[in-house]
Amino acid sequence: MVDSGKSRPRTVIERREFLRAMLVAPGLIPRYRSLQSALLTGNRACRLAFQASSNAPLRELITSNTDFFVRNHFRTPQIRSDSWSLAVDGLVSTPLKLSYADLLLANSVHRPSTMECAGNVSGGIGVGNAVWSGVPLAELLKQAGPKAGATTVIFHGADSGDIEDAPAKTHFARAIPMEKATDPSTLLAYEMNGSPLPADHGFPLRVLVAGWYGMDSVKWLTRVELTDQPFQGYFQQKYYVALRAHERRPITRMLVNSKFLRPSESEEIHANLYRIQGVAWAGERKIAKVEFRAGPGESWQAATMAASSASMTWTAWSYDWRITSPGKYVLEVRATDDEGHTQPEVRDPDRQDDYELNTPHRVTVTVRS
Amino acid sequence: MRHPHNFRLSENTPSRCGVRSLQSLWVLSPILFGLTLLAKPSPVQTPDLAKLSTQGQAALRDQHFDRAAEVYEQIIKLDPRSAQAHSNLGLALYMAGKYPRAITEFQKALELDPHLDHTKVLLALSYFDSGEIVRATPLLEKAYQANKDDPVVAAHLGLAYLRQEKDEKALAVLSHWVELEPNSPDALYFKGKAAMYLASDSFVQLTKAAPDSYRMYQLRAEMLRQQGQGPAAINEYKKAISEKPDAAGLHYALGTLYREAGRLDEALTEFHAELKISPNDAMTEFFLGDIYLQQDNVENAQQYLARALAIQPGLADAQIDMAKTYHRQGKIVEAVKLLQTVVASDPNQQDAHYLLFSLYKEEGQTEQARKELATFEELKRKAQDQDQKRMRVDSLN
Numbered sequence: 009m010v011d012s013g014k015s016r017p018r019t020v021i022e023r024r025e026f027l028r029a030m031l032v033a034p035g036l037i038p039r040y041r042s043l044q045s046a047l048l049t050g051n052r053a054c055r056l057a058f059q060a061s062s063n064a065p066l067r068e069l070i071t072s073n074t075d076f077f078v079r080n081h082f083r084t085p086q087i088r089s090d091s092w093s094l095a096v097d098g099l100v101s102t103p104l105k106l107s108y109a110d111l112l113l114a115n116s117v118h119r120p121s122t123m124e125c126a127g128n129v130s131g132g133i134g135v136g137n138a139v140w141s142g143v144p145l146a147e148l149l150k151q152a153g154p155k156a157g158a159t160t161v162i163f164h165g166a167d168s169g170d171i172e173d174a175p176a177k178t179h180f181a182r183a184i185p186m187e188k189a190t191d192p193s194t195l196l197a198y199e200m201n202g203s204p205l206p207a208d209h210g211f212p213l214r215v216l217v218a219g220w221y222g223m224d225s226v227k228w229l230t231r232v233e234l235t236d237q238p239f240q241g242y243f244q245q246k247y248y249v250a251l252r253a254h255e256r257r258p259i260t261r262m263l264v265n266s267k268f269l270r271p272s273e274s275e276e277i278h279a280n281l282y283r284i285q286g287v288a289w290a291g292e293r294k295i296a297k298v299e300f301r302a303g304p305g306e307s308w309q310a311a312t313m314a315a316s317s318a319s320m321t322w323t324a325w326s327y328d329w330r331i332t333s334p335g336k337y338v339l340e341v342r343a344t345d346d347e348g349h350t351q352p353e354v355r356d357p358d359r360q361d362d363y364e365l366n367t368p369h370r371v372t373v374t375v376r377s
Numbered sequence: 378m379r380h381p382h383n384f385r386l387s388e389n390t391p392s393r394c395g396v397r398s399l400q401s402l403w404v405l406s407p408i409l410f411g412l413t414l415l416a417k418p419s420p421v422q423t424p425d426l427a428k429l430s431t432q433g434q435a436a437l438r439d440q441h442f443d444r445a446a447e448v449y450e451q452i453i454k455l456d457p458r459s460a461q462a463h464s465n466l467g468l469a470l471y472m473a474g475k476y477p478r479a480i481t482e483f484q485k486a487l488e489l490d491p492h493l494d495h496t497k498v499l500l501a502l503s504y505f506d507s508g509e510i511v512r513a514t515p516l517l518e519k520a521y522q523a524n525k526d527d528p529v530v531a532a533h534l535g536l537a538y539l540r541q542e543k544d545e546k547a548l549a550v551l552s553h554w555v556e557l558e559p560n561s562p563d564a565l566y567f568k569g570k571a572a573m574y575l576a577s578d579s580f581v582q583l584t585k586a587a588p589d590s591y592r593m594y595q596l597r598a599e600m601l602r603q604q605g606q607g608p609a610a611i612n613e614y615k616k617a618i619s620e621k622p623d624a625a626g627l628h629y630a631l632g633t634l635y636r637e638a639g640r641l642d643e644a645l646t647e648f649h650a651e652l653k654i655s656p657n658d659a660m661t662e663f664f665l666g667d668i669y670l671q672q673d674n675v676e677n678a679q680q681y682l683a684r685a686l687a688i689q690p691g692l693a694d695a696q697i698d699m700a701k702t703y704h705r706q707g708k709i710v711e712a713v714k715l716l717q718t719v720v721a722s723d724p725n726q727q728d729a730h731y732l733l734f735s736l737y738k739e740e741g742q743t744e745q746a747r748k749e750l751a752t753f754e755e756l757k758r759k760a761q762d763q764d765q766k767r768m769r770v771d772s773l774n
Contacts, residue, residue: 069641070671071639089757108754109750112734112738113746202735203731204753204757269640272608272611272638275608276612276615285640
């Protein structure tokens with residue numbers, strides 16, 4: 009009998025946890041380390057004749073909740089929805105206090121939206137695309153009635169902790185201008201891909217500031233505060249700032265970017281024709297074109313976009329790569345948005361921060377005959 | 378007296394098992410419980426001996442082991458051929474952590490009376506705790522055969538095997554310990570450890586015996602995947618498939634990796650390949666249905682989800698996906714009916730309750746929606762409580 013080792017998805021996760029435990033079990037490490045070494049350093053000849061599979065274009069590209077990147081500033085707070093509420097206050101005529109049920113039973117909208125971490129490296133996993141459901145922030149603000157002069161909307165999260173040179177138990181908070189807060193694309197989201205927000209993604213409620221880098225989409229939201237002053241919060245002032253010698257600019261809108269989904273880094277390819285696939289995004293802007301090349305000295309070739317590009321959500325693209333000879337290749341992809349911004353060849357040498365990293369994604373592959 | 382759960386066993390440092398473990402196990406072990414019988418006075422005793430014997434019993438009972446040892450030394454001076462006195466002296470010394478002297482006394486007791494079964498066990502434990510595992514093992518084996526219901530004997534024999542890398546024997550005995558104490562963290566931990574050692578050794582043997590086999594590539598892929606190196610794992614699965622294209626499970630595993638990487642078309646190809654090898658596999662059918670659903674190909678999704686449910690009617694994930702397909706077709710009644718079936722068979726299905734809430738809300742059935750939302754929140758709260766409990770346990774370990 010051949011044991012396929014199959015199990016249900018949840019069991020797979022349990023098995024993963026068990027295996028992780030196996031690898032860290034104190035008494036086992038010496039014996040297992042030798043095994044890992046034997047497994048990972050072996051130099052085995054590949055006699056693979058794997059052919060690239062389908063030639064169908066990529067269609068819906070949603071990142072599952074379990075695979076969506078998680079980047080938090082503090083430990084994930086465990087919030088019970090029955091003891092949680094959202095306050096909308098500050099410069100408003102009618103302060104609001106809303107329960108989880110109040111929000112979920114209100115009229116909701118569903119928006120596909122790509123979210124990227126401001127520090128995501130080229131081709132990194134800090135980007136994902138999900139369908140978010142929730143209440144447009146504009147509607148709640150309308151109910152609360154912003155007072156004249158309100159210019160800034162501050163989002164307060166429940167996550168907190170102690171940080172050097174900050175007050176004790178500083179909580180995460182970010183602010184956006186009123187204009188962006190009242191844009192129909194800005195949501196208070198309670199659902200991600202049809203499921204309630206997972207704890208790591210902000211249960212019970214988070215902001216979705218579509219088209220802007222992820223840090224403004226504050227998780228575990230407890231308060232929306234309107235003010236007429238620029239926000240001086242720790243995470244607004246100390247983090248997420250583009251720095252040059254004589255420039256200090258807040259990070260806000262996502263820049264044009266792209267990545268390969270196929271092939272992966274170090275993948276071995278056994279084909280003469282290989283369909284390269286990937287995604288490109290440009291935040292509030294649309295993707296105008298995506299280009300591919302099979303090495304630094306090669307010319308850029310136009311890739312095919314699977315559908316017409318939309319703002320806020322990524323666009324799938326593909327390129328049928330005709331391979332003339334075996335060998336090692338460094339594949340590159342770059343995109344251009346509809347305002348003519350193309351991913352830069354190299355990182356701006358004057359930048360003193362680690363945000364907005366959007367040089368072309370490069371993967372090295374080996375083509376075998 | 379220590380709480381039983383405080384007792385510590387250590388596979389590698391047997392000396393740590395001694396006093397602490399036995400003090401705590403005093404009331405747990407049938408054998409050690411039986412030791413109180415050993416402390417009874419001999420049937421024929423002089424008044425002095427009877428008095429001393431009573432004092433010795435009291436000292437043992439009160440865990441004044443140094444005092445007990447003094448008393449039994451006096452008894453032995455008066456009655457040097459009392460096997461029970463030697464045994465009780467050995468017990469007092471053992472409990473005080475003086476294993477070499479305890480061993481001497483137990484040996485003398487057994488020379489005088491070879492039928493003192495409890496003394497044999499204590500001698501075995503003394504050897505174990507003084508690090509003489511090889512000597513302890515045959516005595517523990519005999520004790521285990523004679524006292525299969527004693528968790529202390531099972532524990533020590535299992536650990537003795539484990540220390541000598543007799544992992545298969547260890548696993549058998551430690552499994553029996555788990556049967557005797559199903560909720561014992563120690564029993565479960567050491568049984569798991571024995572199983573891991575066996576697995577580790579088997580895999581190491583695999584690397585030597587069949588380094589280019591499909592199982593080797595599969596194992597390497599699984600480990601790489603575990604380490605979060607999905608792309609490298611993909612390469613290894615491809616090699617495994619190249620070695621044995623008709624092996625069940627390989628295309629499935631590769632399909633799940635592609636699915637996680639968002640390479641859905643390749644995932645579909647792999648799952649279809651798997652179906653040719655494993656035509657009646659509910660999970661493969663489910664994943665096909667799930668991916669088609671992600672791609673908004675409702676017709677195909679329904680086809681494969683229906684097949685999954687024909688094979689495994691209670692597969693809740695497939696039922697929920699099928700309800701989603703009905704929803705996309707506007708067949709709300711069918712979707713609700715199916716989800717009601719899911720929650721009827723498993724009232725704790727959070728996802729199904731949440732989906733029911735969404736459907737009722739969409740249909741304007743606010744009261745029903747509110748009810749389902751409340752149920753979802755309650756289940757979510759319970760799950761959070763359980764998670765927090767587990768996190769507390771994890772942080773203690």
